Amino acid sequence: MNARSLAAERTALAWRRTAVAAMVVAALFLNHSAMQGWRAVALAPTGAAITMAVVAVLSFSRNRALHQGRYGRGGGAIAATALAVLAVACVAAAIGFTDPRP
Incomplete structure (x- = not known):
C-alpha cells in the first residue's frame, strides 16, 4: 500500500468514528426530548438530534x-x-445551564 491509500484509510476510519459518535449524540438528545414529554421545550434537543443525524449521514x-x-x-x-457540531454544542450548553440534573 502506498502512503496516499493509507492516509485515505485513516481518514475514512475517522469519518466512520464521527458518524458513530454523531448517532450516539443524536440518541442522547432524543432521549432528553422524550424525557421532557415532547413539549415545546423539547424543540431544541430534537433539532439538535436531527442535525446530528444529518452529520452522521x-x-x-x-x-x-x-x-x-x-x-x-x-x-x-x-x-x-464543524458548524453543525458547534451549533449542537451550543444547544447542549444551553440545556446544561437551564436544566441541570444531577
Whole structure:
C-alpha cells in the first residue's frame, strides 16, 4: 500500500468514528426530548438530534467515498460538520445551564 491509500484509510476510519459518535449524540438528545414529554421545550434537543443525524449521514457518505477511491476535496464536508457540531454544542450548553440534573 502506498502512503496516499493509507492516509485515505485513516481518514475514512475517522469519518466512520464521527458518524458513530454523531448517532450516539443524536440518541442522547432524543432521549432528553422524550424525557421532557415532547413539549415545546423539547424543540431544541430534537433539532439538535436531527442535525446530528444529518452529520452522521454526511460522515458515512464521506467514509464510503474515500473507500471507493473518490478522494476529492472534503473541505465542504469538514466545514459543514464543524458548524453543525458547534451549533449542537451550543444547544447542549444551553440545556446544561437551564436544566441541570444531577
